[in-house]
Amino acid sequence: MDSGNNNYLPNTTARVDYLPYGLDFPLGPTGRFSNGRNIIDVLGSLLGLPSLIPVFNDPQTRGDKVIHGVNYASGGSGILNTTGSISGRVITLTQQMNNFEGVTLPELRARSVDLRKFLFVVGTGGNDYLLNYFLIPIWQRPNLIDFTMTLISTLSKRLQTLYSLGARKFVLQNINPNGCAPVVTARTSGLCVEPINAAVLLFNFHLRLLVDRLRLTMPGSKLIYINAHKIIHDIIDNPTHQGFAEVKQPCCKVSSNGLCERGGSVCQSRNSYLYFDGIHVTDAVNVLIARKAYSIIEAYPTNVKQLARQ
Numbered sequence: 248m249d250s251g252n253n254n255y256l257p258n259t260t261a262r263v264d265y266l267p268y269g270l271d272f273p274l275g276p277t278g279r280f281s282n283g284r285n286i287i288d289v290l291g292s293l294l295g296l297p298s299l300i301p302v303f304n305d306p307q308t309r310g311d312k313v314i315h316g317v318n319y320a321s322g323g324s325g326i327l328n329t330t331g332s333i334s335g336r337v338i339t340l341t342q343q344m345n346n347f348e349g350v351t352l353p354e355l356r357a358r359s360v361d362l363r364k365f366l367f368v369v370g371t372g373g374n375d376y377l378l379n380y381f382l383i384p385i386w387q388r389p390n391l392i393d394f395t396m397t398l399i400s401t402l403s404k405r406l407q408t409l410y411s412l413g414a415r416k417f418v419l420q421n422i423n424p425n426g427c428a429p430v431v432t433a434r435t436s437g438l439c440v441e442p443i444n445a446a447v448l449l450f451n452f453h454l455r456l457l458v459d460r461l462r463l464t465m466p467g468s469k470l471i472y473i474n475a476h477k478i479i480h481d482i483i484d485n486p487t488h489q490g491f492a493e494v495k496q497p498c499c500k501v502s503s504n505g506l507c508e509r510g511g512s513v514c515q516s517r518n519s520y521l522y523f524d525g526i527h528v529t530d531a532v533n534v535l536i537a538r539k540a541y542s543i544i545e546a547y548p549t550n551v552k553q554l555a556r557q
Contacts, residue, residue: 248287248370249322251278252338255304260504261323261334267499267513268523271530278302280322280506282498282513282523283530286420286475287318287368289537294366294555303346304338313351314360319343325375326398326405333378334504340371344405348412362413363467366555369406370420370475372398372454376446377425377526391446399453403461410465416554418540419458420473421451423528424480429497430505430525437495451476455547471554472547473540479532482521489535492519501525 253262254277262278269276271283279285291300300316301308308317321338323331331337338346355362375398380388388394406417425431426443451474458470483494498514499507505525507513514520518531528536539545542552 248285248318248320248368249278249280250285250287250300250302250318250320252302252304252318252321253323254278254302256321256336256338259323259335259337260506261321261331261337263322263506265509267507267511270513271517278322280524280527281530281533282517284533286370286533286537286540287320289534290368290541290551291316293537293541293552303343303351309350310354311358313354314358316365317347317351319346320370323374323378324371325373325379326371326402327375327379330375330379333382340405344408347409352412363415365414366416366418366551367409367414368418368420369402370473371402372450373422373425373447376422376443376450377431380446381443391449395446395449395453398450399457402454403457406461406470407465410461410468415468416557417461417468417470418473418551418554419454419470420540421454421476422447424476424483425526427483428505428526429495429522430501432495433525447476458547469554469557471549471551473536473551474545474547475536475540478536478539478545479521479528482532482535486521490519491521491531492516494521496520497522497524498529499524 254264263280264276264278296315300318302318323334323337328339424444427439431440455472458472482489482491486494498517498520500511501524502508507524520529523529540551
């Protein structure tokens, strides 16, 4: 969901402010990990926001520019502070929280903004497996269930902190079927890697339980769960039904880290591809996920449109 925060970071490989990223985005390469829009862009448009949601690290994202929302996401980061170190510098979830509480929140309060009306969209956890757990030598890895419960418990604490600061509406997106991503299947002749998919399913199961649990322990809160995993898996299982043709190969020429090569070749029919690079999906998929989260059934217990109106 990073829209360009990493552009302002030195010494990071998780930075995509170059073509072919942004090839189909009106502003060109902005740091979005796609050929076009990300899910936040599409949701913002569906919600009728007057402009794109600015990134926190842009020095101009201050004052009145924060009243319609701020994007704190950092590509390569995860729930745990140790996740993403392989990419060099990323903005940890802890730091993202500090950025909100220490900088944006005082500006919102100074403008008498009602925080209860804001949607807090959180989509994290995938990197904690791909860029952390599964990089640990197998004989040193913690138990998968223990690791997953650490992720859920840490995320729960972060959400409770936001609640204590005044947040009431939360949109939690689950993890994509990353075991089928090209950066993973490149080593298995195109076959999905089931241990990764099993870990993702375990996390997603407990994330949905967390939605129900926090609704009970945070009075007045409203949480919804977006099943992006199912939306993408449905595309993989039946591509033509959703208007896609290629679900295994990335649209761009990728480097060893799964990101597009700078200025590298790119497919022509991008709207028919599931993956733009080795891990991130195309504009067409982001639009599909956002629309289904906004007004159709891949959200629990209600959708984004109804949540925004509550």
